[in-house]
Amino acid sequence: MIDLRSDTLTMPDHAMLETVLSSPMGDDGRTNEDGRGEDATVNKLEDTAAAMTGKQAAVFVPTGTFGNSTAVMTWCHAGDNVLVEKDQHLLLTEKFCFDPDFGRLNPVLYHLGENQMPDPKEIEILLEQSQAKLVCLENSHNFSGGYCIDLPTMAQIRQIADRHGAKVHLDGARLFHAAAHLNVTVDQICQYADSVMFCISKGLGAPVGSLLCGTAEFCLEARKMRKLFGGVMRQAGVIAAPALYALEHNIERLNEDIENTRLIHQMLNGQLHKIGMQKDVQTNILMLDLSNAGIYAEEFCARAKEMGLLIRPVRTQYKVRLVVYKGISRQNAVDAANIILKLDHSL
Numbered sequence: 001m002i003d004l005r006s007d008t009l010t011m012p013d014h015a016m017l018e019t020v021l022s023s024p025m026g027d028d029g030r031t032n033e034d035g036r037g038e039d040a041t042v043n044k045l046e047d048t049a050a051a052m053t054g055k056q057a058a059v060f061v062p063t064g065t066f067g068n069s070t071a072v073m074t075w076c077h078a079g080d081n082v083l084v085e086k087d088q089h090l091l092l093t094e095k096f097c098f099d100p101d102f103g104r105l106n107p108v109l110y111h112l113g114e115n116q117m118p119d120p121k122e123i124e125i126l127l128e129q130s131q132a133k134l135v136c137l138e139n140s141h142n143f144s145g146g147y148c149i150d151l152p153t154m155a156q157i158r159q160i161a162d163r164h165g166a167k168v169h170l171d172g173a174r175l176f177h178a179a180a181h182l183n184v185t186v187d188q189i190c191q192y193a194d195s196v197m198f199c200i201s202k203g204l205g206a207p208v209g210s211l212l213c214g215t216a217e218f219c220l221e222a223r224k225m226r227k228l229f230g231g232v233m234r235q236a237g238v239i240a241a242p243a244l245y246a247l248e249h250n251i252e253r254l255n256e257d258i259e260n261t262r263l264i265h266q267m268l269n270g271q272l273h274k275i276g277m278q279k280d281v282q283t284n285i286l287m288l289d290l291s292n293a294g295i296y297a298e299e300f301c302a303r304a305k306e307m308g309l310l311i312r313p314v315r316t317q318y319k320v321r322l323v324v325y326k327g328i329s330r331q332n333a334v335d336a337a338n339i340i341l342k343l344d345h346s347l
Helices: 015-020 040-053 062-073 089-094 120-130 151-163 175-180 185-192 217-227 237-251 254-268 297-307 330-346
Strands: 059-063 079-087 106-108 133-139 167-172 195-199 210-214 283-287 319-323
Touching: 015 237, 040 059, 040 185, 040 195, 040 319, 059 175, 059 217, 062 089, 062 195, 062 210, 062 217, 079 089, 079 120, 089 133, 106 120, 120 151, 133 151, 133 330, 151 167, 151 185, 151 254, 167 175, 167 185, 175 185, 175 195, 175 217, 175 254, 210 217, 254 283, 254 330, 297 319, 297 330
Parallel strands: 079 106, 079 133, 133 167, 167 195
Antiparallel strands: 059 210, 195 210, 283 319
């Protein structure tokens, strides 16, 4: 079975798991005046993440949802307006910040343009109208099909936010994929954000965890919020050690996943009769559109499973997502494309 449901399905290899046996650990929940805990491996991971993103500090959190929610609630208070893209993962799937019983923030929606990037002009108009305190960006963007925001657009949004006194938070769940596509370093993207979250447990291949990065002052406040949310961990070096291994060994190989995703796109391009598909591939995600295929996403995925391919519906009853990751070979990509072609020709 070829499983392309999500890159959260990556599995730690033996070398990654071995790091747990040799890494120093301590109680990450027992903190000093700077908020740092006593787990040396967690501290090393946080310092590594901060250096990579070009930030002063970082906080290790259990999940990307936890990291994004912590960041937004550190910057904002209940009742504040927040600019968020209408299909942003933080809004549609994570939800906490905008839930009327919990975060109680007000979403002000912006849109992606034809280039699948935010329109800085729309951002400025919405900031003028709403006096929002925060602009949330997602790079790469999950539900668009893994599209990225380029550096000139990031820079424009940064300048606009500064003019209106707003902060910028970057949901970088797949930040390293975006850097690979844009052919830039991670810190070049992050220089335009006040805070950034990236996941270790997706394409980077570690079992658990995300990093929230920003200034030392921001991270100290975020640690307080993490504790309030119940996210303080104890001997968290058991998950920080594989995360460190991922940052040291699994970044360059992300290009392999992007190439395999492009291979699927190339095999399908011009060969599909009923199924629609995104224009091009930038990272490790490919979206299929069943609007004109005469079949709902759930039924399509069920048929694909019968043929040996696990994929899943996203967003609407006509959208299906494929995600390539460590453990998916070039031959897997070829076989997945052939299954989709057979499905298309059977509709």
